[in-house]
Amino acid sequence: MKRPALSSSFKRFAQLTVAATAIALAGIANAQQVFRVSAIPDEAPTELQRKFKPLGNYLEQKLGMKVEFVPVTDYAASVEGLVNKKLDMVWFGGFTFVQAKIRSNNKVIPIVQREEDEKFRSVFITASPAINSLADLKGKTFTFGSESSTSGHLMPRSFLLAANINPDADMKRVAFSGAHDATVAAVASGKVDAGALNISVWEKLVSQGKIDPKSVRVFYTTPGYYDYNWTVRSDMDPALRKKLTDAFLALNPNDAQGKEILDLQRASRFIPTKTENYEQIEKAARNAGLLK
Incomplete structure (x- = not known):
C-alpha cells in the first residue's frame, strides 16, 4: 500500500524541529565548555x-x-x-x-x-609606639584576617604560639577582619592596636600610597612558609x-x-x-x- 506523501508544511515543521534540537544541543555543549x-x-x-x-x-x-x-x-x-x-x-x-x-x-x-x-611571609603591623615585638602584644587588641587565612591567621597564630603567646588568653581582644586590606584599615584607624596580614598585600598597599609606613609600620616579619x-x-x-x-x-x-x-x-x-x-x-x- 502506498504511503501518503508528507505535506510541505509538515516537512518544514520537521526541518525546524531538527534545527531547533541541533541548536539546543550546541547550546548545552557550549555551556559545558x-x-x-x-x-x-x-x-x-x-x-x-x-x-x-x-x-x-x-x-x-x-x-x-x-x-x-x-x-x-x-x-x-x-x-x-x-x-x-x-x-x-x-x-x-x-x-x-x-x-x-x-x-x-x-x-x-x-x-x-x-x-x-615557596617562602611566603606574614607581617605584624601597628600604629602604636609601645609595640615593638610579639611580646608587646600581651594585653593589647589584635586582629587577624579571615579565620581560614593562611597568611592572615594560621601562620601568624602559629608563630605567636611558638613565642609563648596565646592570642585568646594573653591578648585583651582578638578580632577577625575578614581580609588583608581590612586588617590594615583596622590598624590604621585605631580600632585595634595591631594586626597580621600577608606581606604581598602590605607591600602593594605601601607601593600604591594607600598606607603611610611611617604611621603604620611592620614590627615583625615571620619566617618563610609555602x-x-x-x-x-x-x-x-x-x-x-x-x-x-x-x-x-x-x-x-x-x-x-x-x-x-x-x-x-x-x-x-x-x-x-x-x-x-x-x-x-x-x-x-x-x-x-x-x-x-
Missing part, C-alpha cells in the same frame, strides 16, 4: 575581579573555552565550590588548600604556585590539566601580556607545586587546633 574559576576572598571583590580579568582572557586563548570568574562569599565557599564541582579551579591559600584536600578526601591537586609562595596555589579537582581531564599548567608556566615577564598578568598576580613567575609542599601548613593547623 565554560571553565569556572574562583579565589579565596582575601581582598575586596572588585580587586579580585580586576586582578583576574587579564589572566582569564589569556586562559581563554590557551584553553579554547570561555573562562568565567565566579566570586564567593567566604573562604569556606571556595572549598565547597571546588569539592562540589561548581568550580573547576580555585586560587587557595595554603590552609584552604589543606581544608579542600581533607574535605574532598584527597581529590584535589595543586598545579602551580608563584615562585614567591602558601598560595592554583588548585583543580583530581577528576579533571589530564590533557586539560596539562594545558592549564603549561599556560601558567609559559607566562613570561618579558612580553607585554605576560608582564601585565604577572604584575597583577604579584608574581615573578609561576612554578609547579605539589601536595607535599603543604604538609607544614597542615601540621601547624593541627597544632593550633584549627583542624580536628
Whole structure:
C-alpha cells in the first residue's frame, strides 16, 4: 500500500524541529565548555575581579573555552565550590588548600604556585609606639584576617604560639577582619592596636600610597612558609590539566601580556607545586587546633 506523501508544511515543521534540537544541543555543549574559576576572598571583590580579568582572557586563548570568574562569599565557599564541582579551579591559600584536600578526601591537586609562595611571609603591623615585638602584644587588641587565612591567621597564630603567646588568653581582644586590606584599615584607624596580614598585600598597599609606613609600620616579619596555589579537582581531564599548567608556566615577564598578568598576580613567575609542599601548613593547623 502506498504511503501518503508528507505535506510541505509538515516537512518544514520537521526541518525546524531538527534545527531547533541541533541548536539546543550546541547550546548545552557550549555551556559545558565554560571553565569556572574562583579565589579565596582575601581582598575586596572588585580587586579580585580586576586582578583576574587579564589572566582569564589569556586562559581563554590557551584553553579554547570561555573562562568565567565566579566570586564567593567566604573562604569556606571556595572549598565547597571546588569539592562540589561548581568550580573547576580555585586560587587557595595554603590552609584552604589543606581544608579542600581533607574535605574532598584527597581529590584535589595543586598545579602551580608563584615562585614567591615557596617562602611566603606574614607581617605584624601597628600604629602604636609601645609595640615593638610579639611580646608587646600581651594585653593589647589584635586582629587577624579571615579565620581560614593562611597568611592572615594560621601562620601568624602559629608563630605567636611558638613565642609563648596565646592570642585568646594573653591578648585583651582578638578580632577577625575578614581580609588583608581590612586588617590594615583596622590598624590604621585605631580600632585595634595591631594586626597580621600577608606581606604581598602590605607591600602593594605601601607601593600604591594607600598606607603611610611611617604611621603604620611592620614590627615583625615571620619566617618563610609555602602558601598560595592554583588548585583543580583530581577528576579533571589530564590533557586539560596539562594545558592549564603549561599556560601558567609559559607566562613570561618579558612580553607585554605576560608582564601585565604577572604584575597583577604579584608574581615573578609561576612554578609547579605539589601536595607535599603543604604538609607544614597542615601540621601547624593541627597544632593550633584549627583542624580536628
